[in-house]
């Protein structure tokens with residue numbers, strides 16, 4: 180009997196969420212962002228569900244090669260580009276596209292010569308100040324790239340820092356437009372938040388990540404309110420029930436003290452499964468379909484929940500750590516993080532159950 184924790188990945192939800200992207204950006208091509216093992220959902224599994232995307236974006240060269248070798252023929256973009264000259268022949272061999280964001284990469288390309296028409300996206304730093312050429316340097320970078328026989332038609336991109344917040348995107352779009360004005364190159368700038376909130380950013384390509392997985396990019400809305408379906412459900416069961424007397428404490432450090440006699444449940448899920456250790460008392464958990472809260476400190480293999488709102492709960496009761504019954508956004512907010520981090524942290528030891536269409540299959544970790 181395996182440990183009762185599972186992550187169910189719903190392929191229909193992924194397909195549904197891609198359709199939501201297309202509804203919002205009907206004239207754009209979609210570069211589905213599946214980096215970090217598709218935000219924890221499984222690279223090849225997510226690619227299979229999202230096979231109708233016009234392209235895939237990721238940052239891991241080996242993963243990009245695996246995608247190609249698995250037969251995906253659409254555009255595959257490495258969002259951080261290449262890291263050393265040795266990456267370039269691999270990219271050319273597999274027809275992978277590269278974001279070029281630094282003078283060092285530009286130099287590597289110049290030294291590489293004309294070994295094939297590499298698909299390049301020039302990244303402009305419009306205020307994120309992470310990757311990209313400053314607007315005043317971008318025109319020169321563009322000219323240098325255009326002179327290279329080994330580089331195919333260039334596209335232009337940037338990345339938003341605050342598309343999900345009140346600061347918005349106008350300040351970055353102005354800077355981007357200042358550089359690309361008059362250019363006929365394909366542009367790719369919209370992440371999930373911009374796809375949902377700023378149609379003026381959609382251009383030729385959009386670059387959704389988090390919304391494909393059914394999670395909201397906004398702190399004040401959950402995915403369901405945006406018409407999205409969560410693609411990951413983390414579930415487990417109660418493996419023990421304890422009766423506390425008033426004044427008893429729970430778990431390591433005794434950070435929860437019972438204010439009254441109460442029942443608590445012990446869930447087979449801990450930080451070694453990817454549940455955030457810093458989640459505080461009260462972090463939402465769903466037991467037997469009822470909302471309750473986590474109590475005490477999360478340990479490696481277990482966490483504890485208040486069973487007062489769930490009198491029928493007993494050993495074996497189902498627990499949803501996150502999923503449609505307990506939105507990941509609310510768990511993340513309580514734990515002071517974002518849904519992105521929770522999904523990506525799903526641990527390899529958690530058994531994956533795949534659901535989608537008429538198929539229910541148990542598969543090993545991809």
Ligand SMILES: Cc1ncc(COP(=O)(O)O)c(C=O)c1O
Pocket residue numbers: 212258338369370371372386387388389390396
């Ligand atoms: C360069 C780039 N583009 C697009 C995305 C997708 O963003 P989101 O998941 O917010 O849609 C990311 C995610 O971090 C990214 O780094």
